[in-house]
Amino acid sequence: MKYTEEHEWLLQDDDLITVGITEHAAEQLGDVVFVELPEPGAEVSKDDEIVVIESVKAASDILAPLDGEIVEVNEALVENPGLVNEDPLGEAWFFKIKPSDLSPMDDYMDEAAYKKFIG
Amino acid sequence: MTELLRTPLYDLHVELGGRMVPFAGYEMPVQYPAGIMAEHTHTRSKAGLFDVSHMGQVILRGTTYEAAARVFEALVPMDVLGLGEGRQRYGLFLNEAGGILDDLMFANRGDHLFVVVNAACKTEDTARMKAVLEPDVSVEPVTDRALLALQGPRAEAVLTEFAAEAATMRFMDVRTVELDGVEAWVSRSGYTGEDGYEISVPADRAERLARSLLAHDDVAPIGLGARDSLRLEAGLCLYGHDIDTGTLPGEAGLTWAIQKARRAGGARAGGFPGAAEVLAQLEAGPARKRVGLRPEGRAPMREGVDLYAAPEGGAPVGRVTSGGFGPTVGGPVAMGYIPADLSAAGTTVYGEVRGKRLPATVTALPFVAANFKR
Numbered sequence: 001m002k003y004t005e006e007h008e009w010l011l012q013d014d015d016l017i018t019v020g021i022t023e024h025a026a027e028q029l030g031d032v033v034f035v036e037l038p039e040p041g042a043e044v045s046k047d048d049e050i051v052v053i054e055s056v057k058a059a060s061d062i063l064a065p066l067d068g069e070i071v072e073v074n075e076a077l078v079e080n081p082g083l084v085n086e087d088p089l090g091e092a093w094f095f096k097i098k099p100s101d102l103s104p105m106d107d108y109m110d111e112a113a114y115k116k117f118i119g
Numbered sequence: 120m121t122e123l124l125r126t127p128l129y130d131l132h133v134e135l136g137g138r139m140v141p142f143a144g145y146e147m148p149v150q151y152p153a154g155i156m157a158e159h160t161h162t163r164s165k166a167g168l169f170d171v172s173h174m175g176q177v178i179l180r181g182t183t184y185e186a187a188a189r190v191f192e193a194l195v196p197m198d199v200l201g202l203g204e205g206r207q208r209y210g211l212f213l214n215e216a217g218g219i220l221d222d223l224m225f226a227n228r229g230d231h232l233f234v235v236v237n238a239a240c241k242t243e244d245t246a247r248m249k250a251v252l253e254p255d256v257s258v259e260p261v262t263d264r265a266l267l268a269l270q271g272p273r274a275e276a277v278l279t280e281f282a283a284e285a286a287t288m289r290f291m292d293v294r295t296v297e298l299d300g301v302e303a304w305v306s307r308s309g310y311t312g313e314d315g316y317e318i319s320v321p322a323d324r325a326e327r328l329a330r331s332l333l334a335h336d337d338v339a340p341i342g343l344g345a346r347d348s349l350r351l352e353a354g355l356c357l358y359g360h361d362i363d364t365g366t367l368p369g370e371a372g373l374t375w376a377i378q379k380a381r382r383a384g385g386a387r388a389g390g391f392p393g394a395a396e397v398l399a400q401l402e403a404g405p406a407r408k409r410v411g412l413r414p415e416g417r418a419p420m421r422e423g424v425d426l427y428a429a430p431e432g433g434a435p436v437g438r439v440t441s442g443g444f445g446p447t448v449g450g451p452v453a454m455g456y457i458p459a460d461l462s463a464a465g466t467t468v469y470g471e472v473r474g475k476r477l478p479a480t481v482t483a484l485p486f487v488a489a490n491f492k493r
Binding site for chain 1: 149150154155156157344348417418419421443444446451473
C-alpha cells in the first residue's frame with residue numbers, strides 16, 4: 001500500500017490501482033454524507049479533482065493520484081456514504097484507475113513514511 | 120490575533136475528547152468522539168448537554184422591572200413591558216435602517232431584566248446597551264457564570280431528578296432553581312427545536328453540575344457541529360449567516376417576534392431603531408423572504424450557494440445562508456433568501472453547486488417539528 005500527502009491510499013494490483021482515503025482522513029472529515037464519483041471510462045490527469053466528499057462539516061475533494069483511465073467506481077458509496085467512516089481501508093474504496101504510467105507510484109509514501117507524515 | 124478565551128468547562132471538554140476549534144473568540148468543542156451525526160441524533164432522542172458559556176449574559180437593572188423594560192424598549196421592537204414575571208422572549212437589536220445587529224433572549228426576572236446575547240456580538244451589544252440605557256438603567260455583564268443547555272425529549276426527566284420543579288416550568292418560563300446545591304437561573308428554552316433548559320450557574324460550580332448531568336445515562340456532551348445542524352433543522356436563524364445588518368425582521372421571517380404593542384396602532388408603536396423601515400416592511404410585505412430549501416438528491420447546498428429561478432440562464436435570484444446535512448431529515452437541508460414571488464412552499468429553485476444547477480424545493484420551516492412543552 002502507498003499513501004499520498006492528500007491522505008489517499010493506493011493499492012496496486014498489476015496495472016490497476018485502487019484508491020481510497022485513510023482512516024486518518026476519514027476521522028478528520030467526520031460523518032460523510034455525500035459522495036460524487038467520476039464516470040467510468042473517464043481519462044483523468046494527476047491532481048484533477050475527481051471525487052467530491054461532503055461530511056456534515058464541509059466539502060472536500062479527492063485528487064487523481066496519477067494520469068490514467070478510471071475503470072471502475074464504487075457505486076455503493078453513493079447510496080451509503082457512511083461506509084467511508086465505517087471501513088475506509090476496505091469496503092469504502094472510491095475508484096480503480098489504470099495509469100498510463102506507473103512510475104509515479106515510486107514517489108508515494110510507504111506506510112512508515114505516511115505514519116510519520118501524519119505525526 | 121488575540122488569544123482565544125476558554126469557558127469554565129474547557130478542561131472537561133478536553134477530558135471528554137472534544138475537538139477544540141476557535142469560535143467567536145473562544146476555544147470550543149466542535150464535536151466529541153461520538154461525532155456530529157451521533158450527537159445530533161442523541162439530542163433528538165434523549166438529551167444533549169451543550170456548553171454555551173461563550174454567550175453574553177447581562178443584567179439590566181432599573182428602579183423596577185417596569186422602569187428597566189420601558190428604557191429597553193428603545194433598543195428592541197419587542198413588548199418588554201408586557202412580558203410577565205418569570206417569562207422570557209426572543210428579541211432583536213436593530214440599527215437605524217432596521218438591519219439586525221444581533222438576536223437575543225430577554226427575561227423578566229422580577230426586579231431586573233436578564234439578557235443573553237451572541238458571543239460574537241457581546242462587546243458591541245453591551246456598549247450599545249450602556250449608551251442608551253445608562254444612567255437610568257445599569258448594564259451589568261455577568262462574567263462569573265457559565266451557561267449550559269440541556270436539550271432533548273429526556274431533558275425534563277433528567278433535570279427533574281435534580282429539582283422537581285423543573286417539570287412544572289413551561290416553554291419560555293424562567294426561574295431560580297437550586298440544582299446540585301447551587302443557585303441556577305433556569306429557563307425552559309433552547310436553540311435545537313427540542314424541549315429543554317438553559318441553565319446559568321456560577322462559573323466555579325459549572326464543571327461539577329456538568330459532570331452530574333453527564334453521569335446520567337440519557338445525557339451526552341454535544342458540540343457546536345450538532346448544535347448547528349439541530350438549529351438548522353429547527354429553522355432557527357444563526358446570527359451573521361441567516362440574519363445580519365443587511366436583513367430586516369420582516370424578510371427574515373421574524374415578524375412573530377414583534378408583538379402588537381410595538382406595531383402600527385399598538386400601545387407603544389415604534390420608538391425603536393429602524394422603526395419606520397421595519398414597520399413599513401411589515402405593512403407592505405417584504406420583497407424577499409427567508410425560506411427553507413430541500414435540495415433534491417444528496418448533495419448539500421451550503422452557505423453562499425447562489426440560487427436561480429431556472430435550471431439555466433438568468434442571474435442569481437438569491438443565496439443560501441445556512442445549509443448542510445440534516446441528520447433527522449436524512450438528507451440535505453438549507454435556508455436562504457429568495458424573491459417573495461418564488462417563496463411559496465413547493466416552488467422549485469436551483470442552487471449552483473460546483474458549476475451545476477441542482478433543484479431544491481421551497482419548504483415550510485421548521486424541517487423538524489418543534490417539541491416544546493407549551
